[in-house]
Amino acid sequence: MMRAVLPLPRVSLMVFVLWAVITNAASLGQLVLGAVLAIAIPLLSRDFWPAPPPLVRPWRALRFMGVFALDIVTANWRVARQIIGPLHRLSPAFVEIPLDLRDPFIATLLGSVVSLTPGTVSIHVDQQRWVLLVHALDAPDPQALIDEIKERYEQALKEIFAC
Known part of the structure; x- marks a missing residue:
């Protein structure tokens, strides 16, 4: 269920944090918009992301x-x-x-x-x-x-x- 909504959780987190920093998100509306983008962007672009090899060291x-x-x-x-x-x-x-x-x-x-x-x-x-x-x-x-x-x-x- 969680992977269906957040197929790339690290990308979602990065999008949300970058949105909050770039917009200086001091309002609830900006944070909600950042959360929507953090969910939508990885969902729309997941087919373009290659599977990285595992981080071994x-x-x-x-x-x-x-x-x-x-x-x-x-x-x-x-x-x-x-x-x-x-x-x-x-x-x-x-x-x-x-x-x-x-x-x-x-x-x-x-x-x-x-x-x-x-x-x-x-x-x-x-x-x-x-x-x-x-x-x-x-x-x-x-x-x-x-x-x-x-x-x-x-x-x-x-x-x-x-x-």
Whole structure:
């Protein structure tokens, strides 16, 4: 019964909390509208959500989130220095990163992590060749970027989800 109304309870909770924060929900009406949205959005979109693999090592996920948060801060600083400095020193590049993982959900998650880190944008996850295409603002050594993404992110995601 509960799964029929809330097929994705975490998504419902996230929608409700985000609605309350964004609207500064100080009224009962705003909270009720947030609850309606928290029920309706997952119900309408449940067919589009892939089933994620089980989280096998949650403690590793906490460590990964810490590393990722630190990477976002340091990348913001690095990108700010790069765009304020002489632009002719930048070496933008498209880089193909061969993936060792074979789970579409985890590959998409990896692409999202790369895109959220300033200075890089994930363009495409090729599930035929298992390659992640990334655009980097500054990649004078593409192999170093490949190694960094594989070691810091892909390996950690493989450990977290045991894939």
